[in-house]
Amino acid sequence: GFKKQFLPESDSILHATKLLEKGQSETLEFNAPTEAGEYNFICTFPGHALLMRGIMIVK
Known part of the structure; x- marks a missing residue:
C-alpha cells in the first residue's frame, strides 16, 4: 500500500516517482535502454x- 508507494517488488521496475497529489508534478530522468525495442510503462496506483x-x- 502507501508504505511501499504501491510499487510491487519486481526487477521489471527500473524507475519510479514518489506518489503525487493532485496538481503536483515530478520529473523523472534516466538513460534509455541501449537495446532497441518497445518498453511499457504504467501507473501502479x-x-x-x-x-x-x-x-x-x-x-
Whole structure:
C-alpha cells in the first residue's frame, strides 16, 4: 500500500516517482535502454493502470 508507494517488488521496475497529489508534478530522468525495442510503462496506483500507461520506443 502507501508504505511501499504501491510499487510491487519486481526487477521489471527500473524507475519510479514518489506518489503525487493532485496538481503536483515530478520529473523523472534516466538513460534509455541501449537495446532497441518497445518498453511499457504504467501507473501502479490501484485502478490507474487502465488509463495511465504508455510505450517508450527506443530506436
